[in-house]
Amino acid sequence: MKITIHRGANQIGGCITEIATKDANTFIDLGSNLPGSDKTDYSADEVRTMQV
Numbered sequence: 912m913k914i915t916i917h918r919g920a921n922q923i924g925g926c927i928t929e930i931a932t933k934d935a936n937t938f939i940d941l942g943s944n945l946p947g948s949d950k951t952d953y954s955a956d957e958v959r960t961m962q963v
Contacts, residue, residue: 912932919926926940
């Protein structure tokens with residue numbers, strides 16, 4: 912099992928965490944960044960193409 916924090920380790924909101932095994936991967940908490948954040952949100956296509 913591999914756990915990857917793609918975004919959000921140092922912020923509130925907009926976290927993207929991936930839990931992956933050799934057979935599957937799951938993304939958790941794809942919420943938006945807080946209003947006024949200088950971080951850009953990932954598009955649905957960018958999330959679908961994230962590599963394990």
